Amino acid sequence: MKQLMLGNEAVARGLYEAGCRLVSGYPGTPSTEITETVANYPEVYCEWAPNEKVALEAAFGASLAGARAACTMKHVGLNVAADPLFTLSYTGVNGGLVICVADDPGMHSSQNEQDSRHYAIAAKVPMLEPADAAESRDFAMRAFALSEQFDTPVILRMCTRISHSQSLVETGAREETPLRPYVKNPQKYIMAPANAIRRHPVVEARTRALTAFAETCDLNRLEMPGERAKLGIICSGTCYQYVREVFGNSQSQENSVGILKLGLVNPLPETLIRDFAARVDRLVVIEELDPVIETHVRAMGLAVEGKNLFPLEGEFSQNTVRKAFGLPLPPSVAAEPSIPVRPPVMCAGCPHRGMFYVLSRHKVTVIGDIGCYTLGMAQPLQAVDSVLCMGASVSGIHGFNKVGGKETEGKTVAVIGDSTFMHSGMTGLVNISYNASNSTVIILDNSITGMTGHQQNPSTGYNIHGDPATKVDLEVFCHAIGIQRVRVVDPYDLAACEQVLSEELAFEGPSVIISRRPCVLLKYVKPKMPVVIDRESCRGCKKCMKLGCPAIHMEGGRAAVDDTLCVGCGVCSQLCAFGAIREPSGGEQ
Amino acid sequence: METRNIMIVGVGGQGTLLASKLLGYLLCGEGFDVKVSEVHGMSQRGGSVVTYVRWGDCVASPIIDEGEADFVVSFEKLEAARWAPRLREGGLIIVNDRETDPMPVITGAAEYPHGVLDSLRERGVRVDAVDALTLACQAGSAKAVNLVLLGRLSRSFPDIPVEKWMDAIGACVKPRFVDMNKAAFTLGRESGGAEL
Incomplete structure (x- = not known):
């Protein structure tokens, strides 16, 4: 079936x-x-x-x-x-x-x-x-x-x-x-x-x-309307589907389309391509991203089109194909002119938020990394300065501080998640230790690989099946490679984050701060009752809005909480100078 | 049969994937060729999400382009407006009559355009706005907005008997949530609204 x-x-x-x-x-x-x-x-x-x-x-x-x-x-x-x-x-x-x-x-x-x-x-x-x-x-x-x-x-x-x-x-x-x-x-x-x-x-x-x-081989397939076709298209993968969507029902004599559908995209079948080219009036390669097939076909001495019609960037669709061949597009209503974008954001109660808030207050340079915490770049926190690839935060801060010296040391941190640290942050940290870097690395340990949808990693203590596994002890690891100062802090505790960050930035030498709290979306993390905002006490100063929490918004000049989103992390209540945001008495929801 | 198209749009975390899973199951059961295209990963984190459901005799492209959607089912008003250009002429928007502020609105960098549905209607777009959240809560959970909207959508499928929809719910939803989701579906299907 x-x-x-x-x-x-x-x-x-x-x-x-x-x-x-x-x-x-x-x-x-x-x-x-x-x-x-x-x-x-x-x-x-x-x-x-x-x-x-x-x-x-x-x-x-x-x-x-x-x-x-x-x-x-x-x-x-x-x-x-x-x-x-x-x-x-x-x-x-x-x-x-x-x-x-x-x-x-x-x-x-x-x-x-x-x-x-x-x-x-x-x-x-x-x-x-x-x-x-x-x-x-x-x-x-x-x-x-x-x-x-x-x-x-x-x-x-x-x-x-x-x-x-x-x-x-x-x-x-x-x-x-x-x-x-x-x-x-x-x-x-x-x-x-x-x-x-x-x-x-x-x-x-x-x-x-x-x-x-x-x-x-039958991995490559020729689809011809007859002996010859006006247009011959070489394509593979998803582009083949867009071509079929556009040309699937238009096989008239005047406007016939032949398709060479490649399943084996390397190496390319040169004789098959030559034979196909000889049977069509016009040869076009449709491929997303780079002109890989097109360049090869042109090097074979054949007249071929491709990136003169199609973009190098982005995903294609059936309309990309229609536009390239000057075919009519289906009529549609025009887009509204002023629709605000809806970018991804850190979730309500995300443990990364507290640490990023403290970092943005300290106005430090943040060499970032790949994961949910890349979202620390977004408004209003805008706490991140660079994101390159897996592990580049830890290796990068070392180079940054080696040439920056007193200009950057004590004013720069690297942030990296637990899974990314296991992936390729560890070797960078060995370099920091070995080559005596005056750098502070913050491991944002949310005990899961978050962005990709909750996969275990060597620091979580569980394997892919969710069964208990050897857990890499981050503190012991850091000590073992020669990092003397390793501090652990709860990112929901802003005062503690402030203090630890200040002390480690002041310390001359390598140091690691482990900002530890499990991802709020993990099943075993039970949300607390939503915070309560006393609208009488709220002065509408919008300080809580500086967190960029999707559960807080302004309503009639006062802060308001979306009870369906708030998990009661209480970070916003620590910011309120008027005591207007309160954690309700009561335990788990 | 020519390929037909439903877009399901909303905000990451709202349950759009269950809606597309259910439609995929239902339409396969009707003997159609089906393609369902989703977006995972970063886009899920409270961002704008979109799922394409296509069915017919033989479906080629996995995505729905501008001017092609027979239906846009939206979990939120702003998202309905964002994706309205994908609607074909004469297509229908089914929308949860709720506003969820995106971060630029929360931070004050942008304003929520409150009249988006009226603006669409003025331009001749058929819009069926339903307070799906209230109906979902009546059924027992705010999370059942997706089933209320599917119930609404089901009114446009006279050839598919309601029992088939119920079977699909039974097959796609965790057993302990089946009754609640069926109730939400029924409320969406039978609640009043403009004749379309």
């Missing part, structure tokens, strides 16, 4: 059905649900790794031992995993190895819009790109077969609109694949120069073999 599945769930299903034995991943939108879904299949060992490099290397180990294995990550995670990727291309695999990576065109939840296809080309590994959930399952399974047939890791490229769209999937039973025997083979698996020199030609021969495979 067919069932509705997210693209990500379908990938997980494909991995499962193909007999995959190990999946390791790091959460990242839009890839997270692949791993979360695999975790529901008891036949597959599944885990959250501290970062994507560890995840890919764990999958490598499982492959070396003869198992089918996979790892999962978002596009920027592949940057972290790039080191093992490039050399895995040389070693090849034993059991099939699939790297699931999800791009985010339009940056719904990402810091850049990089195109993962460049990695497949650079690392010289095949890449599959499904166009709906059914293909997501099929291609995940095909990826294992390809991996073993050609002795290579295979990248399965998803994107937000495939990962997070549900469509119908026909599922099958799991096929157990026996472990391939592990045989010691230094020439293949030890990439010292003498061996790597011999492996590189193997990689090039493999690419030639894969290119020949691409010419005839």
